[in-house]
Amino acid sequence: MANVRTIVYKYGLLALFALIVIFFFAALPAFGTVQNLYVILQSVAVTAIVALGVTVSMTVGGFDLAVGSTVSLSVMIVAAAQIYYGLGVVWAVVLGLASGLLVGLTSGALIVFAKIPDMLATLGSMFVYSGLSLILTAGKSVSTGNGYNGQAARGNWDPKLLWIGGGTVLGVPFSIILALVTTIVVVLFLTRTRTGRILEAVGNNSRAARLAGVRIGRYRILAYMISGLLSALGGVVLVARVGRGDIDVGSSYLLEAVAATLIGYAVLGANRPNPLGTVIGALFVGVLVNGLTMFNVPYYTQDFIKGTLLVVALVVSFSKIFNTQQKED
Template sequence: MIDIKRVIYKYGLLALFVLMVVFFWIASPAFGTTQNVFVILQSVSVTAIVALGVTVSMAVDGFDMAAGSIVSLSVMVSTATQIYLGLGAFPAILFALLSGVLVGVFTGALIVFAKIPDMLAALGSMFAIQGLSLIITAGKSVSKGNGYNGAPAKGDFDDAFLWIGSGTVFTVPFSVILMILVGVIVAVFLERTRTGRLMRAIGSNREAARLAGTHVGAYRILAYALSGLLAALGGIVLAARVGRGDVNVGSSYLLEAISAALIGFAVFGANRPNAFGTVVGALFVGVLVNGLTMFNVPYYTQDFVKGTLLVIALVVSFSKIFNTQQRDR
C-alpha cells in the first residue's frame, strides 16, 4: 500500500514546482520562451551561489547569517578596486574573494574560540561588515567616473569583469554556467569527499564526531570560510551584472539564500543541507517571482508568497505529519 504521507514528503515540493511551471506556461505562453528561461536562470544565479555557501555552513550545524553582508562587501571591494584604485579584473576578483574568506574565518573563529553561538556570531559579523562596506566607499555607491569621496576616478570597469555578469558561452549566460558549476562542485564536495563527509558528520552529531578524532573546530571554520568565499563570488557576479556598486545591495539576498537552502531540505525528503535541493529551492523562488511579475502581482505581496511557501516546505521537511524519521525520534 502506498504511503501517501511518505510520497508527499519525498516528492511534494518537486510536484508543486512542476505544477507551478505548467500553470505559468499555460496562463502566459511568454513564460516558456527561451529568453524568459534564461532571464529566470540569470536572476537566480546569484541567489543560488550564495545559498550554496550557506548550505555548506549548515552542513556543520551552522547558519551563516553574514552571507548577505559579504555579498555587499564583495560588490564594494570589486568595484572600488577598479574605479578607485585603477586596477583590473583579476585584482578586483582576488580582493573580493579574499574579503569573503576573511569574514568567514573571522565568524568561524568567534564561534570556535570565543564560544559564541553561531547565530549571534554571524549577526555580529553581519553588522560589522555592513559598516565596513560603507566605510570603504564613504557611504556612497561606486559608479563609472566617480572617484572616492569626490576625487577623480582612477580607472574604469574592466570589460573582462563585466563579462562575468553579462557574457555568454554559446548563447548561455556565463553566470548560469557558473551557478551550475558551483552547484556540482559543492555537491561533490559534501557528498563525495572526506572533508565533506566529516562536515556532515559534525552537523549530525558534533560530540560523536569529536570523540571519533575529528578536529571539529577546524572544520567549522573551514565551512564558514567556504560560505564567505561563495557569498563573495555571488557579489562579484552581481557587481559585474549591474556595472556599479550599490550600498548594502546584498541585504535582500540573505533572505532569498536562506529560503533556497531551507526549501532544499524538502527536495526528495533529504531533510538535511544538500546542494541539489538548494539549487532547486533557488529555482523555485525564481520561477515564482517571475510568474507573479508577469501577472502584475504587486511587489509588496511577493515576500508574503515566498514566506508562505518557505513555511510549507519547512512543515513538509520537519513536521511529524510527513517526516517519518522525525516521528520516530
C-alpha cells in the same frame, strides 16, 4: 494513509513546483520562451551560489547569517578597486573573494575560539561587515566616473569583469554556467571527498566526530570560510552583471539564500542541508518571482508569498503530519 503522507513528504514540493511551472507556461505565453528561461536562470545564479554557501555552513550544524553582508562587501570592494583605484580585473576579483574568506574566518573564529553560538556570531559579523562596506565608499554607491571623497575616479569598468555577469559561452550566459559549475563542485566536495564527509559528520554528531579524533574547530571554521567565499563569488557575479556598486545590495540575498536552503530540505524528503535541494529551492523561488512579476503582482507582496512558500516547505520537512521519520516526543 502513511503511504500518502510519505509520498507528499518526498515528492510534494517537486509536484508543486511542476504545477506552478505548468500554470505559468499555460497562462503566460512569454514565460516558456528561451529568453525568459535565461532571465530566470540569471536571476537565480547569484542566489544559488550564495545559498550553496549557507548549505555548507548548515552541514556542520551552523547557520551563516552574514552571507548578505558578505555579498555587499564583495560588491563594494570590487567596484572600488575598479573605479576608485583603477585596479585590473584580476586584483579586483581576488580582493572581492578574499573579503569573503575574511568574513568566514571571523565568524568561524568567534564560534570556535570565543564559543559564541553560530547565529549570534554571524549576526555580529553581519553588522560589522555591512558597516564596513559602507565605510569603504563613504556610504555612497560606486558608478562610472564617481570618485572617492571628491577625487577623480582613476579607473573604469573592465569589459572582462562585466563579461562575467553579461557574457555568453555558445549562447549561454556565463553566470549560469558559473552557477552550474559551482553546484557540481559543492556536490562533489560534500559527497565525494573525505573533508566533505567529515563536515557532514561534524553536523550529524559533533561529539562522535570529536571522539573519532576529528578537530571539530578546524572544520567548522573551514565551513564558514567556504560559505564566505561563495557569498563573495555571488557578489562578484552581481557587480559584474549590473556594472555598479550599490550600497547594501546584498541584504535581500540573505532571505533568498536561506529560503532556498531550507526549501531544499523538503526536496525528495532529504530533511537535511543538501546542495541539489538548495539549487532546486533557488529555482523554485526564481520561477515564482518571475511568474508573479509577469502577472504584474505588486513587488511588495512577493516577500509574503516567498515566506509562505518557505513555511509550507518547512511544514513538509519537519512536521510529523508528513515526515513519518520524526520521532514522537
